[in-house]
Amino acid sequence: MKYQPNTLNFFERVYQVVVLVPYGRVTTYGAIAKYLGASKSSRMVGWAMNAAHTRLDVPAHRVVNRLGILTGKHHFPGTNLMQQLLESEGIDVENDQILDFKTKFWDPESL
DNA sequence: ACTCTGACTATTT
DNA sequence: CAAATAGCCAGAG
Numbered sequence: 001m002k003y004q005p006n007t008l009n010f011f012e013r014v015y016q017v018v019v020l021v022p023y024g025r026v027t028t029y030g031a032i033a034k035y036l037g038a039s040k041s042s043r044m045v046g047w048a049m050n051a052a053h054t055r056l057d058v059p060a061h062r063v064v065n066r067l068g069i070l071t072g073k074h075h076f077p078g079t080n081l082m083q084q085l086l087e088s089e090g091i092d093v094e095n096d097q098i099l100d101f102k103t104k105f106w107d108p109e110s111l
Numbered sequence: 112a113c114t115c116t117g118a119c120t121a122t123t124t
Numbered sequence: 125c126a127a128a129t130a131g132c133c134a135g136a137g
Binding site for chain 1: 116117118119120121
């Protein structure tokens with residue numbers, strides 16, 4: 001499934017990828033953007049996540065930046081909800097960064 | 112139609 | 125190695 005220039009479904013396609021992230025794994029904005037065929041539009045992915053607040057089936061906490069840092073934690077209610085959600089899935093987080101991120105990372109292109 | 116903003120990333124200072 | 129810069133492009137006002 002490659003990039004389909006359907007701007008109307010941009011958010012939808014981002015959601016589609018995010019919901020595929022396995023429990024206990026995480027992915028990055030860049031990886032999602034790349035999968036969508038717009039590797040240079042990672043900002044749009046993060047932005048789509050902002051709009052994903054209304055989508056209860058979108059695990060936005062499993063999406064971090066390329067270094068495994070919880071850059072979007074301030075967009076979650078509370079101060080450390082994002083970290084708590086990740087830790088509840090067995091992902092160790094310290095100082096807003098995922099530990100052993102390399103092994104927790106899940107690439108949508110690996111499907 | 113134009114300007115501003117942003118949960119990013121890669122490159123350059 | 126920290127900080128600034130430049131691409132990127134869809135939405136909101």
